[in-house]
Amino acid sequence: MKNHYKFISAAFLFFAGISISVQAQQIINKTFDHINELNIEGGSIEVSYEGIDNQKEIKLTASLGANEQADKDLIFVTIGNTLKISYQSNSNNWNNNNSNKTKRYIRITGPSEIVLKASNSSGILKVKNIHSAQTILKASSGIIEVENINGNLHLSASSGQIKAKDIQGDVKANISSGQLEIDKVNGNLELKSTSGMAKAKNISSQLQASLTSGSVSVENIGSLGNIELSSGHFKAKNAGLGANSSFRGSSGAIVIHTSSDLNAYNYELSVGSGMVRVGNQSNSEGILINNQAASTISGKIGSGMISITQ
Numbered sequence: 001m002k003n004h005y006k007f008i009s010a011a012f013l014f015f016a017g018i019s020i021s022v023q024a025q026q027i028i029n030k031t032f033d034h035i036n037e038l039n040i041e042g043g044s045i046e047v048s049y050e051g052i053d054n055q056k057e058i059k060l061t062a063s064l065g066a067n068e069q070a071d072k073d074l075i076f077v078t079i080g081n082t083l084k085i086s087y088q089s090n091s092n093n094w095n096n097n098n099s100n101k102t103k104r105y106i107r108i109t110g111p112s113e114i115v116l117k118a119s120n121s122s123g124i125l126k127v128k129n130i131h132s133a134q135t136i137l138k139a140s141s142g143i144i145e146v147e148n149i150n151g152n153l154h155l156s157a158s159s160g161q162i163k164a165k166d167i168q169g170d171v172k173a174n175i176s177s178g179q180l181e182i183d184k185v186n187g188n189l190e191l192k193s194t195s196g197m198a199k200a201k202n203i204s205s206q207l208q209a210s211l212t213s214g215s216v217s218v219e220n221i222g223s224l225g226n227i228e229l230s231s232g233h234f235k236a237k238n239a240g241l242g243a244n245s246s247f248r249g250s251s252g253a254i255v256i257h258t259s260s261d262l263n264a265y266n267y268e269l270s271v272g273s274g275m276v277r278v279g280n281q282s283n284s285e286g287i288l289i290n291n292q293a294a295s296t297i298s299g300k301i302g303s304g305m306i307s308i309t310q
Contacts, residue, residue: 031059032083035081035082039082048107051128055112056111057110118136121141127149139162140160142157143162147166149169155173161178167186174191177194184202191209192211195213198211206223209227212232214233221240223241224239224241238257239259245297246298248299252301254307255305256308265296267287267288268297272302274304277307
């Protein structure tokens with residue numbers, strides 16, 4: 001009986017110790033002045049940056065769990081007007097792994113006018129309200145959520161997810177075996193996808209896309225530029241044609257529903273095996289249409305289909 005009570009007491013203390021450890025999360029607060037550029041390496045936890053108009057200081061709040069060693073896991077380096085923040089968790093410690101079940105994050109607010117370069121591995125990266133010539137965001141198997149960016153934006157992810165909206169500038173997006181969603185870009189969009197799925201809509205200017213073994217679906221596009229695919233599917237709805245429009249593929253399907261006047265362009269389309277179509281005309285070898293227009297839409301696919309209709 002005594003041994004039984006000893007076991008219960010030991011178990012109670014063990015789980016109570018875990019409870020106390022979880023509750024005693026360490027909150028870190030930092031403030032930095034005179035920073036024009038911010039570089040963030042977030043690792044595997046949630047990282048967010050929100051630009052605040054007329055705010056001059058960078059303010060950081062971080063919760064890293066109960067047993068993290070903040071002085072070793074979260075590193076701050078200032079070089080001139082550049083601040084570098086790096087988070088690297090010591091995942092070998094058992095208590096550290098247990099604390100990972102609690103909410104861990106790095107939340108930053110600062111000037112809206114700032115040069116931002118941020119990356120995450122398997123965590124969530126959230127960025128909002130930035131005014132800069134260029135913003136660069138990267139993720140491995142994590143998630144990027146970005147909105148209200150004034151300036152050019154570079155996005156890349158491997159086996160992750162990207163969501164971007166309300167961009168005033170040109171966007172370059174590269175994703176591998178993941179998902180990409182982009183909405184409302186007042187500028188050009190250059191998109192590269194490898195065995196992934198990408199969606200884009202409401203792009204004011206030109207869209208270029210390179211696709212390998214995946215699918216791209218776009219809607220409400222100012223004009224289509226160079227579209228290339230190896231083996232995949234590209235579908236466009238309410239997309240304009242232009243002088244730079246061209247379509248190339250090894251195998252797959254390129255289906256365009258355009259808002260442009262089909263008679264405003266010439267066409268040179270060919271296919272190895274499959275079909276090409278312009279309006280009501282279709283052929284299993286190729287189509288040559290001369291409308292005495294200033295620009296010619298060219299296209300070639302080895303095996304598959306190119307279709308351009310209104």
